[in-house]
Amino acid sequence: MIRLALSIIMRDVRLSMRHGSTTTMVMGFFVMVVTMFPFAIGPEQNILERVSVGVIWVAALLSCLLSLDRIFHSDYEDGSLDQFVLCPVPLELVVMAKCIAHWLTTSLPLIVITPLLGIMMNLPEQGFLPLILTMLIGTPALSFIGGIGASLTVTLRRGGVLLSLLILPLYIPVLIFGVLAVKATIGGYPAMEHIMLLAGFTLFSAAIAPWAAAAAIRSGLE
């Protein structure tokens, strides 16, 4: 079972690497969105410092959203999704593996360039590690919840906008606890409870997404 999941993950990561453009596009978008803020609100360091965590988190959410429809749509278009539904591997496992692959190919690169953006946004020194840690904990939830949205809109030709409307409200808990945890650390307060809630939300989404998305795909293909 795990071997099969690994081979699906490997396949999707490999596809994304061959395709190349999506990961770099998402990273580029992330950097661009964050770069817009100093232009929009001016270069005052204390204002930037105050909004930095929130801006980086919001930009990460939006960038993640950009690539969500890729999770299932290309498989739907070339007929692979039908084969996944038919093959003896449970569709839930396929969904799980594809969400993990999505995380590896979009969120992980975002996390890697986050320190750079932190410097640009004048993020306080003691905020870097917590920011990266909370992103590592919170972003898998983005991929899992996004997987549900992507599966609901897989058969729609222009599902991108609908997908955003469906999914963004569900990202709010990740945003709240992700930002709170980092701010608490910067302010010198205990952040553990926020991190725990964030981790809980990620685990919750990992638990429900495979079943929800698999059901959505089955009914969507009809």
Place this chain on the structure above:
Amino acid sequence: MSDILRGHNLSCIRGDRPVFSGLGFELPPGRAVILSGANGSGKSSLMKIIAGLLPAQNGTLSYDDQDMLGNRDWISRNICYLAHKNGMKPEMTVAENLAFWANMEHHNGDVRKEAVKVGIDHCLDLPVCYLSSGQARRAALTRVLCHPAKFWLLDEPTVGLDSSGVELLAGLMNDHLKAGGRILAATHIELGLDPDNSSRLNMSDFSYSAFPDHEEDLL
């Protein structure tokens, strides 16, 4: 008689439009049923219903005295479905695609050997996006050959194939039937299957034209 796959009184509605109703067929081992009929007569819908991708409005699909409609476990082990689309990733090579599906479908045979049969072995290391549509179809047929299932559902298997490809496909289908396999195929052209082991189901009026010698085992 229980090892006959028997569709009984199947009907299908897509949107609000009835596609077909009261359809029946029988598929004993070693036989093929060729679906014919106008575009939109429900050939693909019937295949999707059998493959469990589409719910039937009513009717049964019995095998081994059990209703197999939507029985995912049985379907995944016993049915190999080749859809209109090839299910191949354009960015990956033919060999990678085939190896991936062989892995998913629990098959551990020799992909290269099957590829030789379909005449695609020289393209194994090419990405699928560089193949012509006929070559891509042959690659997809290789997946069918690799699949351990006895039941083949082939939806327009000849699309894109050249005349030698069609001949090759007919040969492969005959081999599969001789080995006790069963085929349900939708096609518009004459495949040239052995008339002893194939019959035709016309979806437009459900007329079952069995070939003379075998009328009694079909009705």
